[in-house]
Amino acid sequence: MNQTTRLWGGRFRKPPDPRLMKLSSAAGEHARLVPQDVAGGKAHAAALESAGLLSRTERDLIAQGLDGIARDVAAGTIAPAAGDEDVHTFIERVLTERIGPTGAKLRAGRSRNDQAANNLKLYLRQKARSIGAMLAELLAAIAEQSERHAASVCPGFTHLQNAQPATFGHWLMAHGQVLLRDASRLQDWEKRSGQSPLGAAAFAGSAITLDPAASAAALGYEAPFENSVDAVAARDHVAEFLFVAALTLADLSRLAEEVTLWTSRQFGWVTLDDGFATGSSIMPQKKNPDIAEISRGRAARLAGDVVTMLGALKGLPLSYNRDLAEDKRTAFDAVDVLEEVLPAFAGLIASMEVHPEPMRAQAGLGFTLATEVADYLARQGVPFAEAHEITGALVRYCEEMGRELESLDAVDLRAVDPRLDGGVLDCLTLDAAVKARSGHGGTAPERVREQIARFRTRLSALEGWAGETGR
Incomplete structure (x- = not known):
């Protein structure tokens, strides 16, 4: 890369080492930013016209040149060269090649x-x-x-274990x-x-473009x-x-x-x-x-x-x-x-x-309806801590008998605890369990549809x- 195509270098006595440039350069990787660099360049050209550094003709020439670069990059007919340090260098190089010294005026008042x-x-x-x-x-x-x-209906999980329907x-x-x-x-x-x-x-x-609000508005920023x-x-x-x-x-x-x-x-x-x-x-x-x-x-x-x-x-x-x-x-x-x-x-x-x-x-496997039993007892006035223990005993009974909760009858329930009356059986279905969760955000189908x-x-x-x- 020579000094005229770099955006810096006037105070240096020799060109950059290739190893530095290999580490520093990224024009090809950043080529996807050409549309944004072009948009920023056009906004900056308008600011330079407002500052008196560009005539309207020069501004239009720059804008047309930038649009042409964007079209050609999109079409794949041009791309950053090995000597282009970054996307800014690439665009300024091509712009100056195409429209002459006017392209070099665009750098005034801005920085990479x-x-x-x-x-x-x-x-x-x-x-x-x-x-x-x-x-x-x-x-x-x-x-x-x-x-x-x-x-x-499906199983719901906690700890990846069947929990409730x-x-x-x-x-x-x-x-x-x-x-x-x-x-x-x-x-x-x-x-x-x-x-x-x-x-x-x-x-x-x-010190040149003193109204950044104009370029901000042109690029869709709020301020x-x-x-x-x-x-x-x-x-x-x-x-x-x-x-x-x-x-x-x-x-x-x-x-x-x-x-x-x-x-x-x-x-x-x-x-x-x-x-x-x-x-x-x-x-x-x-x-x-x-x-x-x-x-x-x-x-x-x-x-x-x-x-x-x-x-x-x-x-x-x-x-x-x-x-x-x-x-x-x-x-x-x-x-x-x-x-x-x-x-x-x-x-x-x-x-x-x-x-x-x-x-x-699978929804009922693992005694997922157990909470329905505890909730039923709580609604009957049994303190929930006690209801929890009774339900645990019922689950233990099912395990020992090789049964699921849905298969129990009134005799089975009373064998565990006399407070487990036949009304529990109405709760021991999958549909009843999901329908019961009818508060806002619950799993009851009507609530799900509202959600x-x-x-x-x-x-x-x-x-x-x-x-x-x-x-």
Whole structure:
């Protein structure tokens, strides 16, 4: 790279060592930021015109040149060269080659520091909504399956042990609720990322472009920066984006684990569509839940990205340091993972076939109706601590007799305790157990359907936000 194509070097007596450039250069890796660098360049050209450094003709020439570069990069006809240190160098080099010295005027009043901060922030703000749309697709699939199985009885678990009966729709919606909160975190993140870094220059602000509010508005920000040092040095918006991405995948990995269990022969609750499963190279009978398993693994990667960014930020002095270049590596990885995992998982959930019969057959195993007995006694005025002991004795009786609670009759009940009258038998059915949980947020089918209706309202708002344009 010669001195005229670098964005620095006038005070140096010899060119940079190739080993330095290999470590420092990342134009190819960062080429996905060309649209954001072009948008920032056009906004800056407008600011330079307002400052009197560009004529309207020069501004238009620069804008047309930048648009041409963006089109050619998108078409794959040009790309950063080996000598381009970064995306900023690449664009300025090509712009100057195409429109002459006017292209070199664009550098006045700005720095790679505010450009770099702006490019990634713009990129993530744009990706937040497309990722929100992918999350919405997954959530819609969850809502559809949940509605279909709002009354399908299944075992509910604690400690992965059969605990109480539930409905599969209710269980699946638990995953939907947490993922919807993750989507709301993405929306909240956008609000906190609304300050534009452009105009901060190296760190002290620009002496040429004095109205950063104009470029902020042009790029879809809510406002310009409040502090120019903070504008170039802060990456908390990147760390927060990474946290939201990592938490989303961590939450999704819990659903992935359950899907893996549900599709096993031991559970038999779900059959995956052939288009969303893989086979074995040696065992012809296998049908593997690879999407779920890969998603669990990718969750670990995103957790590592958060740690990487926090490590880069920890103890870093103001204002700009090259450590901050790790922001793009981690952010790109998070975006790439989400864009791969979310659509695949949405397809898996939408297409899977749920089998209510084996779920129902397993729902009463392990004495899951025991709580119904204790609750019945409590409603009859028996102190719950005593009711708990009586029910425990009843379970012990069933174990000794090799019986299930549903098979007992009034004689069996009185043999354990005279307060266990025949009224208990009305409670000892799966349908009665789920119907009894009819409080807000409970597993009773009518409550599940109401929950899904509220969920769909919030999902519609998410879809509206994700579909908004102009950012």
